[in-house]
Amino acid sequence: MTEDIQKYSLFIKNSKFFFGRILKRDSKTRNVELELNNQKKTICKIKDLILEVSLANSSTTNNNIELSDLWSDLSNKTQIISTNEFINFALNKYEISNYFDLDNLIEKLNIDYTFFKILNSESIYINSKEVVEKINLKKISKINNQNLNKEFINKLKNKSKIDHIKYSSQYDNIKKFFGGKKQYDKKFINRINEELNLNNNSFIYFLKDNNYFSMEQIIAMKFNLENTFLYNFNLSEINKINPAEISAFTVDDENTKDYDDAISIKFHDDYVLISVHITNFSNLIDYMSEPEIFARNNMQTIYSPYGNYNLYSDEIIEQISLIKNNIKDVISIVFKVDKEYKILSYELKKNRILIEENYSYTNFEYLIKKNQNFQFLKSFTDYHRSKRLINADFAEFNNDISLFLDADQKLQIKVSNLESHKVISELMILANSYTADFMQLNNIFSIYRKQDESANLIVDSIESDNPFKFFRNVSPIKVSTDNGPHCGLGVDNYIQFTSPIRRYHDSIIMRQLNSFLDCKDIFFSKEDLDNILKSTNSKLEISKNKSKNVYKFCALKYLLDNCKYETDVHVYSVLKNDYIIYLSELNIFDLVSKNQFKKIYKINDKISIKYDFIDLFNLNIRNIEEIL
Template sequence: MGEIAIALLNKELKFCELSSESSNNTRIEAKVGRNKRAKIPYKNLIYRSGIHVNDAIDPQKFSSVATQMSKTLDLHLAWELLSQNLIENETEQIDVYEISDLLDFEKDPYLIAAIYLHIHKDSLFFSIYENGLLIHSPQNVEAVKTARVRSNRENEDEQTLIKSIKNQSIPSNPSDHQSQLIQYLKKFVILGESYSRSAKAIDLINRISNNSQGDLQKTGFKLLEPTGIINLDIPYELEKLEISTKFSGNLIKKSEILIPLDYEWEDLTHLPTYTIDDENTLDRDDAFSLDKDNNRIWIHITAVASIVDSGSIFDLEANNRMCSVYLPELTIPMLPRPISENISTLQPRFRRLCLSLRLDLDEKSKIIKHSFVKTTIETNDSLTYNDADNVFSNPTEQLHNLLSKIEQFTTNSKSERERQGAYSFNKPDVAIKISEAGKVNVSMSSAHSRSKDLIAELMIVYNAKIAHFFMTNQIPALYRSQDDSRNSHSVAAIGPLDWYLASRSMKPAKISVASGRHSGLGLDLYCQATSPLRRFTDLCLQRQAIEYISKSTNTYGPKELSNIGVESEIRVREIHGVESRRRKYWLLRFLEQEILNGTLPNRLVATVLENDSIRSALIELTEFPLRGRCLIPQEFKPGNECELKLNGVDLWDLTAQFSLL
């Protein structure tokens, strides 16, 4: 029969029965279970008892006796005597028999085994090291005691926090550890398993929810929302994309002391010049003028490149952000507000530098000559779209003739593009506003009006002409192209089904240093350079144009521009996704507020977009731009209308539950 021994297996002390040794004396074979054998490295063989298995004793009986003895041991006195001469923070290797002698155990195998078991379970004074023991210095012992006190306190804090969250609250004065755990939970709900502390957060969620199955992020949200830790009114999507809602103090300070340079650019301050924007717009980057007996139109784009130098801290910030973010509850400009809403915005009666497009027209409002010019302008007034539409409607208004003349040009330009295959979506615009009290207001307006169409076409003309400017002069640029759609459709999509089918057939626009046709706009060449305050790629292209006009050189080479284009496309797509999610969130909040909890009738008209036997029908509300799914009979075909009842909304999944009336 083999000798009973203690070995370290999988970080645990195990009693085993030794048998044969390897020829090179590096391992020894042992029976570690009823029918299990293992080859144990000698370094893992902690203690050989000298007792061999017989009818009266086996490893299990030996283990039982030694384990019971280990529970009554107190090694404190032995440690005090043995550690007297240790240097601060030092450890020293000792023999187990030094401890047993002090305890008057002599060399009793059961008691020696008990010492090892006790130390393995509680390594305050001693620890197992290879085949021997280490004694810890008083300083190390105190450090371990302090750590244990902290650990016990933290365990108590965790239990208290778990109990509080189960009761839909948090401790009134959370400890530092509890605050840290709350942050772990919150971050996991926002970021998911990509969060570095997700394992701890998942452990807490499982303990709070008694090992709930399914989507743990959603489970975490449901646990935290009643406590106030998580509030979906806050756009956490920004944190997921690492988009800061604020600029650094240093960046703000430096932007506040910027002084616009007064270059000797062509002075157009004598021309009547106007901007037309939404009523809440503060970053006005485009304006227009009419001169030379109404036969010359100027389209002005604020010269942000004259303020924001390539490689400057403002340029690096814009490069990092890539574009402005427009959420119903929040606007985050690409550039600090002192730039985007002050020294670079086209405010009335302030001199501003612009990169302007001059269009010379014939008597039929056709372009006979055009050029890009570095100019200085001063806008006379800033109109809202409503203001401008009222001017169109009233022939006695001072600006009626000016706007009408420009409209004649933009109408001709748009008609020509439509002949080349351009199409548009006549989808209404949704405006969502949130009051300070949290009340949501939703209003719908036409995407088209005479003033909106006028400004949109002026921007398209500018972008098309600057694309030709880059191509003609062989200047590296970022072109936007779009392949022909998969299916033919009308020039203007009208109604939910048309919008749905047209959007499915359209191929996505691409951005590249290689030029290509933009089928959606009916143009052979197209760039975007009209929003240098709001899009980084527009700012880069404006730099390219100004640099070439000034020095016949380029700021960027093709490779650098291509890299910027790729990064921009990815980032802008992510940001547009956040903007879309937030609009949908607030629209669902509005329906919950006004229909489920308010006074609006719970009867919603919807258009069927898809309806097959495989899944619930896809529908779009007629009054609000919201799609969802609902179980309706097969006789409802795409394009048919139906009346629905709203049964609930899920603000986490951004879905609404409907039933047929």
């Protein structure tokens, strides 16, 4: 029986072989139309033709074509071989006489780069033994990883316990996905969502509800936050011999562990001493030690209802925090006050204090009404607030809105409008402003916060269930080593040093003051501080953005958990194509296209809206419509 012999052509295009029958030739473009074995067609350049060969169209094939055999024969002879010579060598080695055998060889060359690499239409590169071994190891690793992916997804389906070490690659991919990294395995994540019928929101809940990740860990992954401390650090020995010189108390949130500041009040016949004490760990944690560098890289503590992302490890915080029944080293700002609440004098000194109590704001609110000392403290801060506000751009700010977990671990809203907040806030402003004056008068280089007068300030008061104000045309805060007025607060000089556990720059000022109060010497020169600001300003901005995003994530989760798909918003700003809207209940902003609304709105307008999707992953509300 006569075999059907046909003429076939072999081309190289885009570093791949194309093998089939030429259907058409175009002499003008010098292109050919090639029909491949799957009846698909492609265009090739005539110049990329490798060879033409007549082959039987037989279905009897040689199943022993292995690229490893071909490589073994060629690898010891040369490293680069001409394409023609290579193909002819393969034809002879495997005695290829029919179309299907050559097509089989070509297909293997196109999909397997272990042994050979097409350099161009004229040359083939023969991989070395080392390269082949390396590629084979990668292939084995890829196969193993694919198997682990499959096992991992099955365990998710069955809600089984998963070994973090065995499936470390799968966990890393989930972390990269949440963190918005480009290098994650998209096929793996898509397969999880497809097989478990999840979207990005439900993926978050699935991982949390089945204890694969805590919400604290999910937030850390999502916003690239550090919540593990890899350093092994022993604090310097605390001096436990010297007794405390004064007793004090703290006032903070219920769940606080990082107590930076404490207060004491002592009455004398003709005056009262009111002291603000700031923890001083200058001699416990060395500058540029591992914990200090970690704090420098993260700049500020970021708070969430599910757990905080601190500047220091829990072990260190326990040692430096002003915790009840402990004696701690502090820097004290002591105000000598007359019975009319006027400050007669003040001094800064190093102290050792005994913390008698850690009050919550709620407890302290109650005690203000019962305790004469605390009543005096409230009257003192009221007096100085009213004096300060005469020169301040801002008479008051919006109430602080935060989120917390109730006893059932559900998110709840907390509005901070207690008198106790105002008392502590004003004491911190006094401490910071008087310390700034002290540093300026004593030529101690510092990190100052200035704010020019907001000459064109607009304050719009919005009456609603949650009354608030919009502040526009506010002068920016300037942070530098040059002192100057802070017009927003109405003070001549201002620094922030009352939270050295929570804010990195505060700890720098703490070290500077500690050195000066010890020996009238400075720890940092002006150039040192300028360099610190230069190297940390961008880190601080990144940290602030992370903090805002963590809060917005939790706020949106509150809406999602409570199935709140309708709310009232106000227009903060009108852009060319969008509105910036404000959800006062949660103190968050969002961007919405004007096209989503039927009416035209102006700033401060109230809009009742509904929406059908709260996107935790992209931190926005989608498919918004107004309720008319």
